[in-house]
Amino acid sequence: MSGEARPDPRVERFADSDAVAEEVARRLLDVLSVFQANGHDPHIGLTGGTIADVLHRRLAELSPDSNVDWSRVHVWWGDERFVAADSDDRNALQARRALLDHVDVDPALVHEMPSTDDARDAEAGAAAYSATVRASGDGELDVLMLGIGPDGHCASLFPHHPALHVEDQVATYVLDSPKPPPERITLTFEALNRSKAVWFLATGERKADAVAAALSPGEVRDTPARGVRGSAETIFFVDEAAAARL
């Protein structure tokens, strides 16, 4: 993270994953509504993973009763699997099925990371996404949502991986992910840390060690989730099982 001081992360604990998804969905819709009431078209970063799918479904259910104009929301991703666009492994396809196909997003504002249909390899895909982000403005996300793997990875930044050390790039690529599928595109730490609000979502006992590590001092290379903090806020939305080691 760049030199400026950032607020310490806050932890918000909930009974279970449904309660986490309910709170994050309601909070996100409220935040988006306020941005739009103030004339700002918000930029959000979606994540893949287990809790993300629960969240996306709840967002789709609650959106009709909100004031959010989804046609004015810019949608980005923190990472993506470099597979075919119609693969069930795609974070974007997961989000479309659960949320984006159920709200009136403007397709021009939904910025999927390249798939094997769009780019010759993950490196080219990462370069293309970097160019897309740079062309959109300053790359600042208003709200970035991230999952955490049991190993402490976030986005597709895995422990002790060279991608952790990529600088002066918006997105980079991974060819040997320890978690399948092996090939991925991910925003770099520099890009992730341009976010104003970072919301980590973690539920389940298998995330307890990673959540505790992410919130304790130590090397970022050991627990990459230590390395992403919002300029305005960082909140860990966790259930009691994932909070068990706090």
Ligand SMILES: O=C1O[C@H](COP(=O)(O)O)[C@@H](O)[C@H](O)[C@H]1O
């Ligand atoms: O592979 C990935 O893993 C993380 C965490 O996923 P989870 O299923 O353990 O919650 C996810 O945040 C990331 O977007 C995804 O590509």
